[in-house]
Amino acid sequence: MPSLKVDGRSLSASDGQTILDAARAAGIEIPTLCWYPKLPTVGNCRICLVSVEGQGKLIPACATKVADGMVVTTQSHAAVENRKGVLRLLAERYPADHLRNGGRGGASPRNEFERYLVQYDVVPTAVETRDLPLRSGDERPGDPMIRHDMSTCILCTRCVRACEDIQVVGVLDVGYRGEHAEIIVGADGDPDKAGCTWCGECVRVCPTGAIFEVMPRQRFAPQQIRHPEKVVRSVCPYCGVGCQVDLHVAGNQVIRVTSPDIELDTPNQGSTCVKGRFGYDFPQHRDRLTRPLIRKGWTKEGGRWIWKGPQGAERRAGPWRTIEGEGRRAKPGTPPRATGKRVRELPLLERLDMDIRDRVATPDDWYSPFREGSWEEALELTAQEMLRIKAERGHDALACFSSAKCSNEENYLMMRMFRGALGTNNVDHCTRLCHSTSVAAMQRAINTAAASGSMREIEQACDVIFIAGANTTESHPVFGAALKRAHEKRAKLVVADPRRTELAGRADIHLQMQPGTDVALYSAMLNHILRLGLENRDFIAKRTHDFEKVREAVKPYTPDKAAKITGIPADTIRRAAETYARGPNTSTLWAMGLTQHANGTDIVTSLLNLMFACGMIGRWGAAMLPVRGQNNVQGASDVGAIPFVYTDYQPVGDQQVRARFARTWGVPADALSLKKGLMVTEVVKPESGVRGMYIMGENPVISDPDIAHAEHWFQELEFLAVQDLFLTETARYADVVLPGASFAEKTGTFVNTERRIQVSHKAVDSPGEARGDFEILMDLTNRLGLPTKFRVAEDVMQEIAQVTPSWAGVTYDRLEGAGLQYPVPTPDHPGTAFLFDEDFPTTDGRATFVAVEYTDPVELPDDEYPFVMNTGRQLYHWHTGTMTRRASGLDAREPTAIVEIHPDDASLLGVREGDLVRLTSRRNSMVSAARISERVAPGQVFVPFHYREAAANLLTNPVLDPYAKMAELKVCAVRIERA
């Protein structure tokens, strides 16, 4: 370990540290401008030069590694003069008249750079007397989220490196030379064409605010932005990566979101994506519900609520079109995107001839079937009806959809209420339409339901990344960037996806298969691996059983046979198989592309077979990562908001488990049902027998397959209560709508895709009378007869820790910072970064191979329905759009429904970009605008499922996976016509 002297102080540094690292670690300040944590060091601002004994010249502290015996002086005359010189040169082209006015002492710096000017007493000259002009550059005029004021750019190139090396996008660069050098956006100023993802990494790193976020400036005074009342650590409310974010608050509003620069194992390491950074204004949208809504027709007579409104079809009617009606109807086409044009010529917002917000926001007349009520009324009515249905129709006539967007505590309370107070296990949430098949397959094989590893290990230790059916750069952009960084650095990238996604485009091997043919592909890969003897025999022998069954099962699936089924050349399959097996550390990632099939469990199983046969699990670098879609889909499942288990996947049918929970909750054991409950996709069927529902933060009328039937089913219910932020497409059919709290308005914990429990703190108060979901559930549970006395969410966590062995060591105090990756079995356990290094949590500690057979997707294209339709997410939107379509920046980027069509198909159909097309499946039909894109293969179309006005799920096939009851959301046959 080298030791050195800095300013007379003896320091010891670690090998590879720079002078800057060593000095800062010791609290010795050296100014920097171009240096930034985690960005490659370029040493171009030259402000950090220091004197080193024996060196003729000043040397850059940021780029010079410490050497033993080095003697450094940071405050030498030469070094200080150089700093002033650099600042003076930069100030010569920087508009800083405001720093002149106050003179010494009175100057008020606005940013990092100006603070140095003041600190080193460099007083800028008046702009009009300067020899050099202010800088210019590409400015993104009209951009809804990010704009530039390049006169304040000091060309530190942090933004360029953040874009290139952190996000691996490469939109920004330095253009021109000498004094004309400036930051450019792509080759012609068009961020869209340059592939910008609006992640805002450039905004984060800019030291002068030359690259800035538009929304705060439109809504808040500069003083408020610079000096927020408070900054609160929270967790991003979108995908399962679980980025830590800081909410800046003023006047009970979130001004802006930044990402903390903390050097911990946080999932995002300081980054966010566009949704996390710019999608925070939905809680302040004018559509927010501020008082409970009660459907007109409910009146209270003689102490009881009675329905006096119309019966039959009119019972839940309103002045709206059904989703089916809206889907079928013609609508305005897509406004032109900036793609292919200079942004200067096409200010995005100005070109939209319609008010985007009015199309997505809740129409005014949707409120007309409701009246505002008090919380007392709303909760009394809800409790009365649920108890009535329980009494009249039985426990299992009630069901709830809990929420993957709500905290662990809220999900726990929800399942506690339904199980403890209402005696039914009909508790489920959207995991059913997400990773339920993964869970089924993983439980069958190794009795687990979560990722084995961590996201950061991909960048740190993985040699081959195998991604199947996951559009990570759009659905989990921050993780996607980490994958790209890993790929840039060392790892090989193999992508199995029917679409040419961004990752597929940059992959070393892209397995572009026909949708739904995964089992054939993975079986063929295993077949080839076995033929070459590349399987991990040691792992198979010591840690698994039943391998021979799989060896037999994959025998018929030669690469040549699989080539016919999947459409991938046999040699490509062979190459992919060899790459996968040779590793040495291969990580296996998958998402909805594998799971959302009627044989999803089999598909995941075949991938697991491949993984176990190669032994690619249980080492740092060889991770099994089913990438989770929502911020708390893992946690909601972990705390038991699924129909067949309590917390920690303890089965509901186990008497002992039941006894323990009954004891904890203070109810008689037989009040808890031993019968497995119904799953989301089973509930929404006439034969389910469910007559009363409580839905928290979900919108099944958009997200369920074959919406037309689902929407009808909800209208037939006896009672429906919905707890949400907005009057959603589902909530409009409710009897009672309870206004809940957004992520910024409550404290709670969330579990991300790598089993990391993180705590999110309350930043602002809910608007009007809207209440925290925790309070609503507490109140209702008490009214339903289960006494509940938690003061704050933290109390709920204490109870969860009591009944959840793998969370036993979790406390709120320990979750501050980067959180904890469970299992955390004891209060001093540090958490678990990766699992299964020695054995699996099965009875014999071994993994089970399960032989599976390939079956065709349920619906194949034919003459009548010649296209295969695939559904999924877009970068700018999220799920049913309840949040993102009310986030102004996000919605401006992607304002209308689209369907991606391959250029060849488009020209055959005579369809141009933006034209309306009608998609018809065997179930329904809907109209959407075409986006011509080579991301889809010919013969396939891709429809995002975020849009009410063109809901993809009108068309999807409600056929279910036999094990997990997952619907076939990824494959259905459609016909396309011009509309």
Next chain:
Amino acid sequence: MGYPHKPHPKETVVLSQHFGDVEARTHKGWVKRGGYEALAQALKLEPAAVTDVVKESGLRGRGGAGFPTGLKWSFMPKEKKRPHYLCVNADESEPGTFKDREIMRWTPHALLEGTAIAAHAIRAEVAYIYIRGEFTEPWTIIERALAEANAAGVFGTIKVYLHRGAGAYICGEETALMNSIEGKRGNPRIKPPFPAAAGLFGMPTTINNVETLAAVPHILTRGAAWYKGLCLSNPKSTGTKLFSVCGNVQRPGNYEVTMGFPLKDLLYDMCGGPPAGRTLKACIPGGSSVPILTREETEACLLDYEGVVEKGSMLGSGGVIVFDDSADMVYQIMRLARFYAHESCAQCTQCREGTAWTTKIMERILAGQGKTKDLDLLLDLSENMTGKTICVLSDSCAAPVVSGIKKFRGEFEAYLAGKRPVPVMVS
């Protein structure tokens, strides 16, 4: 040979022996003149032995820095774990320098032979020859010569690529050149790491100037001792050097002399001195990046690395720019500053803003709008621009300004006092 003029008796003709001889351009012609014998000789030796010969000869880099070539080669890793690269710097862009151009025009095989020997010595499997974009004629000649050499199997398994520059002066800086070959913006890199540790594509790399490599075959065939003996002054500077003389002399051109040759003889005897009726005023001895010498300094200067330093300048690339008494030094210095401002890669603050600001002030002075504090400002800026940046481009801009103000202050002050006519500015 003082090509395009007849050789002068005082010249020591080694590299320029075949300048003007069209036949020497062809492989056949080159072999006839004894070419590729050195390569054959080198290939019989171990790489380290070749390096030792070059070390022994005292050959120093002719691109400007004068770093001992053999020593540079010996920095390459002894144990070969990764690919080794050789880069040939043929991006000759230094104002006033045109020696590499003539070597490539007339004796392309000398360069290729030197390249092959160097590649053998450093055990490189790939060599890149980075040729200045504006060199259209040398490009075609080298291209043809390379095809012939490849057909004749000169390079064996070594792959040689020609890479054409796109007009940026900074790409002649060794690490910027590597970035440029890699397809990146031509920005110099921070050193360390030096190229021998992490150069082109991050691999161990040696980069040599054209003239340096062209001298290597002669050293091998005629021996290190012979080369070492070519020395008129300081024994640390050996061999011959091509000097490109331009400006106010009667016979500008390339002259090859032994190290330590008097600059005075080069200018007066070989180049015929200033035009009739004019007297020598100043001289930049080593390409535009070095300090200016006064007449007295010039006439006392010996042309080797140490001799020029002794007089307060540097030998640099050997581009000698001569000014007679008609030259307006303020204007000349403004032209130099403007060149550097135009060519700054814009990475480092001092260079990006400093070169531009210097130019603006110089232009202002020339326009008769100079302020009395401008000279101090210029010196202050130059101080700020010297020794603080990643590469030496900003130092190069500061050098003529500082030496110019020091040595020709009267001319500056005349402008500031409004006593000089405003010259016609060429922009």
